[in-house]
Amino acid sequence: MAAVKDRVTEEALSLPVDARLSLIEELLGSLNLPTSEEIELAWAEEAERRVAETEAGAASLQPGEEVFARLRAKYRR
Secondary structure (H helix, E strand, O other), X not given: OHHHHHHHHHHHHOOOHHHHHHHHHHHHHOXXXXXXXXXXXXXXXXXXXXXXXXXXXXXXXXXXXXXXXXXXXXXXX
C-alpha cells in the first residue's frame, strides 16, 4: 500500500499546479467534510447558545488574561 501511495504522490507532484489544485479539490470532496457554510452555521448556533447561557447567568465568566495566564503556567516547558 505504501508503494502505491508513494507512486501516486510522485505522479501527483509532477502535475502542473492547476491540475494539482483540481486533484486536491476532488480528493477533499471525496471525504464528505462539512462545508464552510455548515461550519459557519454550527459556530453561529454555538455563539447563540453561549450568549443565552451568559444572559441567563448560567455561565461563569472569567477575564481572558486570567485564563491565558493559567494556560501558560500549565503548559510552560
